[in-house]
Amino acid sequence: MSSLHRFFRGLRFWRSFAPFFLRAAKARPNRQVDYSDWLAPHFRAYADRPVLIGESGNMTWAEFDAFANQVAHWALGEGFRRGDVVSLLMENRPEYVAIWLGLSRIGVVTALLNTNLSGERLAHCMRAAGASHLLVGVELVEAAASALSELEAVPQIFAVSGSAEPGVDLMAVQRTIPSAESLDIELESQAASEIEDSFRADRRAGDGLFLIFTSGTTGLPKAARVSHSRAMTIGVAAFKLQRLTANDRVYSCLPLYHSAGGLMAVGAALFAGGSLVISRRFSAKRFWSDCAQHDVTAIQYIGELCRYLLNSPPHPDERQHKIRIALGNGLRPEVWTPFQQRFGIPRIIEFYGATEGNLALFNLEGRTGAVGYLPNFIRRLLGVEIARFDLETEEVERGEGGFCLPARADEPGELLIKISETVRFEGYTDEGASAKKILRDVLEKGDAYFRSGDLLRLDDEGFFFFVDRIGDTFRWKGENVATSEVAEVISVVAGIEEANVYGVEIAGTDGRAGMAALVTNEGFDLEQLGSVVEEGLAPYARPVFVRILSEMEITGTFKHRKVELVKEGFDPACLSDPIYYREPEKGTYVPLEAATFDRIVAGELRL
Numbered sequence: 357m358s359s360l361h362r363f364f365r366g367l368r369f370w371r372s373f374a375p376f377f378l379r380a381a382k383a384r385p386n387r388q389v390d391y392s393d394w395l396a397p398h399f400r401a402y403a404d405r406p407v408l409i410g411e412s413g414n415m416t417w418a419e420f421d422a423f424a425n426q427v428a429h430w431a432l433g434e435g436f437r438r439g440d441v442v443s444l445l446m447e448n449r450p451e452y453v454a455i456w457l458g459l460s461r462i463g464v465v466t467a468l469l470n471t472n473l474s475g476e477r478l479a480h481c482m483r484a485a486g487a488s489h490l491l492v493g494v495e496l497v498e499a500a501a502s503a504l505s506e507l508e509a510v511p512q513i514f515a516v517s518g519s520a521e522p523g524v525d526l527m528a529v530q531r532t533i534p535s536a537e538s539l540d541i542e543l544e545s546q547a548a549s550e551i552e553d554s555f556r557a558d559r560r561a562g563d564g565l566f567l568i569f570t571s572g573t574t575g576l577p578k579a580a581r582v583s584h585s586r587a588m589t590i591g592v593a594a595f596k597l598q599r600l601t602a603n604d605r606v607y608s609c610l611p612l613y614h615s616a617g618g619l620m621a622v623g624a625a626l627f628a629g630g631s632l633v634i635s636r637r638f639s640a641k642r643f644w645s646d647c648a649q650h651d652v653t654a655i656q657y658i659g660e661l662c663r664y665l666l667n668s669p670p671h672p673d674e675r676q677h678k679i680r681i682a683l684g685n686g687l688r689p690e691v692w693t694p695f696q697q698r699f700g701i702p703r704i705i706e707f708y709g710a711t712e713g714n715l716a717l718f719n720l721e722g723r724t725g726a727v728g729y730l731p732n733f734i735r736r737l738l739g740v741e742i743a744r745f746d747l748e749t750e751e752v753e754r755g756e757g758g759f760c761l762p763a764r765a766d767e768p769g770e771l772l773i774k775i776s777e778t779v780r781f782e783g784y785t786d787e788g789a790s791a792k793k794i795l796r797d798v799l800e801k802g803d804a805y806f807r808s809g810d811l812l813r814l815d816d817e818g819f820f821f822f823v824d825r826i827g828d829t830f831r832w833k834g835e836n837v838a839t840s841e842v843a844e845v846i847s848v849v850a851g852i853e854e855a856n857v858y859g860v861e862i863a864g865t866d867g868r869a870g871m872a873a874l875v876t877n878e879g880f881d882l883e884q885l886g887s888v889v890e891e892g893l894a895p896y897a898r899p900v901f902v903r904i905l906s907e908m909e910i911t912g913t914f915k916h917r918k919v920e921l922v923k924e925g926f927d928p929a930c931l932s933d934p935i936y937y938r939e940p941e942k943g944t945y946v947p948l949e950a951a952t953f954d955r956i957v958a959g960e961l962r963l
Contacts, residue, residue, distance in 0.1 A: 362817075365721070366731040372720050376596040383588040385562025385780065390584045392424070392461055394592075398629040402602060407626070408450035409605075409633045409650060413518070415450045422548035423451070427458025429546040430539070434489070438463030438558065441567065443485050443511065444613075445469040445478075445500055446493035448634050451518040452612050453622055455491060460565055460584070462555050467567040467579065468613035474499040477576065479506035481569050484579045484785055491516055491539060494529060501532045514539040561585035567785065568615055568711045578789050580712035581782040582619070590615070590709075590716070591623015597705060597718055598654055598681050602629035607652040607679075609635035609643065609661075615711040620683065621656035640664050644673040644699075653678050659686025660854070660910070662695045667853045667877075675700045685709065688840075689725035690848050708771075708822060712793065714781040714806045715740065715773045717820050726819040727812070735818070739774025739805065741798065742767075742814045747829055752795065760798045765816045768823040768838070771808040772798060781806045811838070828918070830859030831867040833896040842899065845892040846872060851880025854908045857899065858918045860925050863957050869900040873921055875908050882936065886944045900963050901926045902936040902945055928953055938963075 383389065398407075403418040415423065436442070442459055444466050446452050456466040467485035469478065482490065482503060490511045492500045497515060504510050513536040515529045529536045565584045569577040600606070606625040610617030612634070625632035633650045635642070638661055647655065662684075683705045687695070696704055708727035709716030715738065717728020730740060743760040744753040744767070752770055755761045763769030772795060775781045783790030798805045811823040823829075824838040831837070839857040847855045854875040859868030874880075882902075889898045903926070909917045928935045928948050936945040937952065940963060955961040 362731075365729075365818075369720070369729065369731055369734070372597060376593050379592045379596060380589045383561050383585045383592070384778075385560060385583065385585045387561045387585075388559060389561050390460060390556070390559050390563070391565060391588060392457060394588060395457075395626055398602075398626070402629055405602075406631050408453055409631055410449045411634070411636050413450060415454065420450075420454055420457075423454040423543075424458035424461060425548050425550060426543045426546040427455055428461040428551050430542050431459055431462055431464055432551065432555065433546075436462060436464050439465065439564065441465045441467055441485050441487040443467040443469055443482055443487040443490045445471065445490065445496050446516060447471055447495055448609075448612050448617075448636050449493075449518065450634065451516060452634075453632070455516070456566070461551060463559060463563055465564040465567060468569070468618060470569055470577065470613055471496060471499070471611060473577075474502040476503070476506050478503035480576050481579070482507060482511065484569075484577075485567055486785075487511055489514065492536075493517075494525075497529055497532050497536070504533065510535070513537065514542065516540065559584075561588065566618075568613070568618070570711065578712075579785040581785065582615075582711070583782055586780075586782060587619055587623065588627075590619045591627050593716065593718070594620040594624035594683060595627040597720060598624060598683055600624055600628035600630055600654060604628055604630040604653045605633055605651055606630060606654045606656065607633045607635070607647055607650070608656045609638040609646075610656055610658060611637075615709075616656060616658060616684065624654070624656075624683070638664075640668040641671075644671045644677060647677045647679060648673040651678055654681045654683065655679055657682050657684030657687065659684070659688055659691065662687055663691050663847075663854065666691055666695050666698065674698070681705065683707065685727065688844055688847065690844055692724050708810075708812070708820065710808065712782070712784065713773070713808065714775060714779050719819070721819075723819055725821055727822045728820040729818050730820070731818055738779060739776065741772045741774075741805070742769040742812055743772050743798070745770045745811060745826070747831060750826060758797060759800070760795075763813070766813050768811045768813045770826065771810050771812045771820075772805040773808065774798075775804045775806055828858070830870070832859065832869055833867070837870060837897045842870060842872070842893060842897055846874075846885060846888060846899070849880070849885050849888050851876045851878065852885075853877055856908060856918060856921065858922050860901065860922060862963075863959075865959075865963075869963060870897065871901040871903065871921075871926060872899040873903045873905050873908070875905050882945045886938070889938070890943045898938060900938055901948065902938075903931070904934040904936075906933075926953070 399417050399421040404416055406414045407417045407420050408415040459466050469481055488511055491514050494515050494517050513533050515536050516539045526538045561584045565587050566582040567579040568582055569579055606621055608617045608621035612618040681703045682701050685707050687706050706719045706727055707716055719726045719728050721729055742763040744763045746753050753761045793807050795805045795807045809826050813821050824840045828839045842857045843855045852874055856873040860871045861868050929950055935948040937948045938945050
């Protein structure tokens with residue numbers, strides 16, 4: 357790339373990011389400002405305009421403000437003070453946002469609970485939150501009840517109906533949770549006026565706003581701390597980088613309990629003074645009709661959501677919309693261009709980030725497959741590094757002096773981001789888990805970096821590309837295999853709707869053999885899969901086993917679950933799904949019979 361080309365790309369970067377940097381500087385942790393302060397002008401200017409548009413009810417800016425004030429007054433009456441925690445378990449609807457905003461006005465932290473959990477896993481999150489109160493949507497009362505029996509100390513329960521089902525049937529709720537009370541009834545007697553300034557006098561942007569739980573794909577979920585400062589920074593980035601205005605409508609069917617839907621989509625719409633169109637959950641059948649009906653101009657996506665839409669039959673509204681921009685993460689290269697072309701999306705902004713991370717990357721250039729771009733001097737200024745990584749030890753490599761070795765251009769390595777006063781790591785409620793995410797003495801004695809846990813590569817133009825999660829990369833035949841790269845290659849095979857690649861152990865062999873769990877339709881052809889694998893992958897990267905699933909188990913944020921698949925292995929006698937293995941000599945996939953399985957584990961069949 358020429359120096360002139362590099363100069364103009366850097367200039368575009370500055371023009372795009374300057375408005376964000378200027379606004380984000382006003383959210384420094386020590387400033388006396390909170391989330392509501394940044395919304396105050398909109399409550400006055402757009403009082404009668406809708407801001408939260410749900411499936412069964414809407415809120416105008418004035419109603420949003422009033423509801424939040426009622427929640428704040430209720431919380432004061434309950435004796436809550438700055439730093440206390442309340443748990444919230446509710447499906448996507450307008451009240452969700454209004455409740456946490458109201459709690460935040462007196463400094464209360466809201467623990468956003470995963471609506472897909474129940475029993476012990478939900479109880480684990482409630483314990484981690486340490487909240488004395490649980491606010492639960494009437495639609496999730498049974499899930500809440502299943503967790504209460506696992507708890508040593510049961511929180512005070514308040515059921516919320518609102519736009520889900522007007523008027524809580526308290527008797528019906530109490531048949532499931534006898535101690536439950538109605539938040540709807542409590543709020544009716546609360547004032548809608550602003551709370552006294554004295555209750556907010558000590559507030560700081562660095563105060564806690566949320567506890568957001570990791571998806572728990574590799575263990576029990578961890579509660580990440582999110583401050584007002586971080587939430588405002590994330591929201592304003594989504595707002596400014598998409599260049600949204602008060603006339604924009606942002607659509608999100610992603611869960612509000614997670615950072616993509618709950619911080620980015622919500623923040624983008626609210627800080628722009630626009631509207632957030634909230635879908636209770638993702639539906640491929642309803643996605644485009646929702647966008648057309650509500651005049652949506654921007655959407656928040658997860659990569660697998662885009663794949664589902666692309667694999668869906670044609671929809672009459674799939675190009676009858678006003679969408680001009682899509683912001684999200686995890687959009688694989690083989691999906692990117694077909695998705696953009698089929699549905700007529702003018703601009704896609706792919707980003708990389710983590711709920712607990714201290715910095716996000718954005719690809720504003722539209723480079724297919726890239727998750728971000730930084731000019732070299734900005735990368736060095738912020739302390740964004742790609743360190744060489746040893747997949748055997750699952751540790752970064754260190755050279756003379758004990759410092760980390762930088763990865764070469766296009767060499768996969770772990771993404772490390774320097775922790776500083778301006779690029780803070782807020783950590784988890786579990787201090788031990790927080791300590792594991794910090795790497796010290798990276799480039800000099802005493803420094804500290806956030807460990808992303810992800811392998812990325814950086815090309816010589818400054819573009820970042822996601823390679824894989826550390827732990828999702830396995831070693832076979834003495835070579836390292838990135839599961840995401842294998843999935844990208846085989847996903848182009850006709851009839852494959854979803855592909856989840858992982859490694860399985862075979863007794864007596866080194867490393868782990870590749871296995872692909874696939875969800876397919878009637879157009880799937882095993883012979884074509886064999887040909888694509890043969891042509892597109894190195895011998896060591898070709899999946900040895902294939903498992904056909906009726907559906908893929910995913911997290912609430914559309915991430916594939918792998919832990920159970922790895923444990924289940926490839927024994928056809930223990931699995932009801934069709935299992936195939938790749939005959940090395942022919943390069944074709946054939947059914948795995950019990951006798952063949954026995955030969956493999958006995959070491960008699962070379963793979």
